[in-house]
Amino acid sequence: MADTYLTLGGMSFIDDFTVPEAINGGGTHHVVLHRFIGGARVIDALGPDDDAIRWRGRFRGADASFRVAMLDVMRRSGRPVILSYWTFRYRVVVTRFVWRFERFYEIAYAIECTVVQDLKARAWTAVASGLDSLFGADLSLAEMLGVGAAAVNDALAAVLMAQAAAGSLGTATRSGLGGVLSAVTMAVSVAATASMAAETMAGSVGGVEAGGDPQAMGAGLVASGNAFQEAAAGVQAGGVFSRMRANLEAGG
Incomplete structure (x- = not known):
């Protein structure tokens, strides 16, 4: 492999x-x-x-x-x-x-x-069920990623509100679809910014050094690990939002 x-x-x-x-x-x-x-x-x-x-x-x-x-x-x-x-x-x-x-x-x-x-x-099941199911599956996945950044969660909430206002995406008005697409596009940008911030934080935490304080190094590793996972979750959330945008553009 x-x-x-x-x-x-x-x-x-x-x-x-x-x-x-x-x-x-x-x-x-x-x-x-x-x-x-x-x-x-x-x-x-x-x-x-x-x-x-x-x-x-x-x-x-x-x-x-x-x-x-x-x-x-x-x-x-x-x-x-x-x-x-x-x-x-x-x-x-x-x-x-x-x-x-x-x-x-x-x-x-x-x-x-x-x-x-x-x-x-899950993705294959969604593909067989149309745009609403695809979008719903990706929304569920974005929620499950558990990104800790408040801005990403706010962006996700905005997407949920836009979808609720639009109703079924298969029969939504052009205005309704536009509102959902705008919210998703903003979420893509917010997730990218949050991921970069978490990655910067992960790199700024001290690591393992010869002769260093074990407790401080352990705390640093935990903090770095958490920030690293947060950065990865942000990247994954950005990928999900990007796929949602592509599906909306193709289905709209």
Whole structure:
């Protein structure tokens, strides 16, 4: 998989060592089986149950320990993040992350992510249901990203208000569609600004230094990790808003 770009919570896995050789996928469909006299059966289908996504690799280079610390912040926080590679995209929680320190520049790792939602499956369902469903699915996704920036949340609220005023997008007036499109375009800009601000904050926090105060360095890593995730969430929200705008322009 060295030719595949993988990201988790905004962290990129792009070189031959960090990118795993393979990633598992799929899962089962959870059912309840009722058996009756005479061999009759009734099966209640309860829904898909995705397997945990697992892979392993190694970090190599001067930033190896920093990358390990960032992933451990994700594990400790229990906060849902976006996992994407190739055409696959999931909302996951990092439920297991372990590493083996070999050198300061060479650290092997293994990771396990529990799937909260298969976002690609959600997108395919939305495609089959028309513009309203597409737009609604993206609104739900934007809300689920949980961007902490107040400006992004205000922009999302403005989009929701514009959609409510317009009614069904398939039958909305030109004026109604224009109001929704204007709100979404503003949200694209706001998300980009918020992401840049969070990225700047992440870069300004002190990292790990030889002889430094462990408590201060730990607090710095947590703050940097939170800001890094906030920047990634802003980028993802901007991508969702951009797709909403493209769908509106194509469907309007």
